[in-house]
Amino acid sequence: MRKFDLVVVGAGISSGSLVYNLLKQGFTGSILVLERGDKVAYGPTAFSAGGFRNLWTTEINQQLCTKAIGLLKSFQDDMGVSCGFNQSGYLFTYYAKTWEKIPAAAEIWAKNCVNFELLTPEQIEAKIPGMKCGIDHMDPEVAEFLEFQPIVGGVFGKDCGAFDPSQAAVGYFERAMDFKARPTLQLNTEVLKVTFDGARATGLVVKDANGVEETIQAGVVALCCGPWINELLRRSGCPESDLTPIISQKRMMFITDFPGAPNEDKRWHDIPLTIIDQGIYFKNESGNLMIGKARKDEPDSFDTTFEPDYYRDEVNLPMQERIPSTAVCKLKAGWGGLYDTNTADHNAIVGWHDEHPGLLLQVGYSGHGAMESPAVGIGLAELILTGKYQTIDCTPLRWSRFREGALVHEKIVI
Numbered sequence: 001m002r003k004f005d006l007v008v009v010g011a012g013i014s015s016g017s018l019v020y021n022l023l024k025q026g027f028t029g030s031i032l033v034l035e036r037g038d039k040v041a042y043g044p045t046a047f048s049a050g051g052f053r054n055l056w057t058t059e060i061n062q063q064l065c066t067k068a069i070g071l072l073k074s075f076q077d078d079m080g081v082s083c084g085f086n087q088s089g090y091l092f093t094y095y096a097k098t099w100e101k102i103p104a105a106a107e108i109w110a111k112n113c114v115n116f117e118l119l120t121p122e123q124i125e126a127k128i129p130g131m132k133c134g135i136d137h138m139d140p141e142v143a144e145f146l147e148f149q150p151i152v153g154g155v156f157g158k159d160c161g162a163f164d165p166s167q168a169a170v171g172y173f174e175r176a177m178d179f180k181a182r183p184t185l186q187l188n189t190e191v192l193k194v195t196f197d198g199a200r201a202t203g204l205v206v207k208d209a210n211g212v213e214e215t216i217q218a219g220v221v222a223l224c225c226g227p228w229i230n231e232l233l234r235r236s237g238c239p240e241s242d243l244t245p246i247i248s249q250k251r252m253m254f255i256t257d258f259p260g261a262p263n264e265d266k267r268w269h270d271i272p273l274t275i276i277d278q279g280i281y282f283k284n285e286s287g288n289l290m291i292g293k294a295r296k297d298e299p300d301s302f303d304t305t306f307e308p309d310y311y312r313d314e315v316n317l318p319m320q321e322r323i324p325s326t327a328v329c330k331l332k333a334g335w336g337g338l339y340d341t342n343t344a345d346h347n348a349i350v351g352w353h354d355e356h357p358g359l360l361l362q363v364g365y366s367g368h369g370a371m372e373s374p375a376v377g378i379g380l381a382e383l384i385l386t387g388k389y390q391t392i393d394c395t396p397l398r399w400s401r402f403r404e405g406a407l408v409h410e411k412i413v414i
């Protein structure tokens, strides 16, 4: 029977960060990474918008993202692989009622050295060509139907931006292969279940591409398997009380052309990742626009079917009302991916599973795993090697917080 000191389920960015940082911190044991897909970044990591920001309402998210932004900024120099780092900023826009809450959030940002500016509607319009913060230009019936209100202010995060999470995942695995204790990366392999001796995780049962099943022993089993976490724990015989409050939700990205605009107005090349009415967000994507919008009450499902009609019916109209120049945009491409949404507090679940010694979790990122996992991987490596977090204390994100009632509510979730 094959035996490894650490077996990691999943080969996305969170797995790559964990494995690389563990080796970097001196782990000399044997590591096996199991992925059902045929490549690194086969799952949601590949479908991400790749936004990063340190504008959060919870301190743990601010700390993790501030750390991660520094890591991503020097990724090319440190790792020898570009991760497409682009620090073009993040711009959140607000109606009057939410704007009232910003001074309290700004206090926390200032305390945590988050680099931000509060913008007037005029300053917002100067950053996004053609955007109109008021609603006077709109047909009043349309404004009412869309429940639009005037945008009264914005928060601009200068250190924020976007990167390519797949490239970062590839970079982590490539550099991990340089260490003497080079990990084994086994693709096209489904993990059927985690095995336990009593409560302790002892290994896994896997099935390879030829349908051959194998039991593998593991000192530690790390689950970096995104929205499939509960499915795997159930198959492993865990009771419902040992699962996570994670559901799987489709999120779509839309790529539209933008005839003329970026060439005519160079400001389009430098737009920040911008969040407007109804949670619509967009950024420049090589002269096109990448646009996203979460559907309200998206069901718990592994379905990733791309729905162009959703763009036409739910995204295009509000977008062109707020930025009339986008009326010319035509949908070119798009895709559906999955969020591992933590329904309890929209934050990651990180660290040991309290009921199962030897079982490590890094799941439930709820749409911010690409930007946080570079920092979380450092913390989890410290936890495995030394028994405690040293760089950033990730204990607020522990699995047991749900039963302890110690939720970490994040209010700025897209």
Ligand SMILES: Cc1cc2nc3c(=O)[nH]c(=O)nc-3n(C[C@H](O)[C@H](O)[C@H](O)COP(=O)(O)OP(=O)(O)OC[C@H]3O[C@@H](n4cnc5c(N)ncnc54)[C@H](O)[C@@H]3O)c2cc1C
Binding pocket: 009, 010, 011, 012, 013, 014, 015, 034, 035, 036, 037, 041, 042, 043, 044, 045, 046, 047, 048, 049, 050, 051, 052, 165, 189, 190, 191, 192, 224, 225, 226, 227, 228, 232, 251, 252, 253, 336, 337, 338, 339, 362, 363, 365, 366, 367, 368, 369, 370, 371, 372
């Ligand atoms: C449309 C969209 C936009 C997003 N935008 C952003 C953003 O702007 N910023 C941001 O930070 N995050 C964003 N995210 C979220 C981000 O992509 C994820 O949080 C992050 O990629 C999670 O990485 P991961 O490595 O934990 O898991 P995943 O990428 O989910 O990888 C898990 C892997 O585990 C494998 N796996 C699962 N179960 C098994 C099994 N039983 N056996 C074998 N293999 C298994 C899967 O095949 C998969 O490859 C977005 C996500 C989507 C879908």
